[in-house]
Amino acid sequence: KKRGLKEQDEQEPPSVPPALIPSEGVRRRLPGIIATVIIVAVLIYGANFAWHKFAERNMTGTPFATQTVNDLTVTLFSPGRQLKAGNNDLLIEFRDSRGEPVEVGSVKFELNMNMPGMQINEGATIQPAGAPGRYRARIKADMAGDWTAKLSYKGPRGDGQTTFRVTAK
Known part of the structure; x- marks a missing residue:
């Protein structure tokens, strides 16, 4: 080693506080939660689109x-x-x-x-x-x-x- 410098691979990796690591149960349910949120967002968007599309056709007065x-x-x-x-x-x-x-x-x-x-x-x-x-x-x-x-x-x-x-x- 030259001049007492540490090598790159000798540094400690940064630690993550345990409170930020999701539990095993949350990790198992996370894909289902994400899929549910995506499905709900798509349904809301589709309903909004259909509402405006058909409201234009039925507009009277x-x-x-x-x-x-x-x-x-x-x-x-x-x-x-x-x-x-x-x-x-x-x-x-x-x-x-x-x-x-x-x-x-x-x-x-x-x-x-x-x-x-x-x-x-x-x-x-x-x-x-x-x-x-x-x-x-x-x-x-x-x-x-x-x-x-x-x-x-x-x-x-x-x-x-x-x-x-x-x-x-």
Whole structure:
């Protein structure tokens, strides 16, 4: 040995306090506990996914605004028959002149409130609702009052846009 230095393999391994070492019973049950936790997590995730997926298809409400755009009728549905101040879930439905639902492609929906000295614009998150011609919109109306809703679409039925006068309570 040079200059009295210890070799690497002469050092003692660090000791683990006995309280941190699991008992034999815990070590035997640990795989089952881990498997149970994983199964429960997967079931919760799957149920949450299914709930949201099927809730979109079954979303209904009362129509509170209707407009015609080109040869289509656009209807806005809300569970409360109108918008409310805060978060809103809407159903937007497109139908042709025969009353049949039609796909229109990409849809944009926004709310605008023009007040003196202040302008508020809110855009919606739009997703297909699982049925032809139906789209789910999630939008926030920051405050109660009169709003202008602008809806536009672009796709297989061409391009179109319209505005709705809506009130948030």
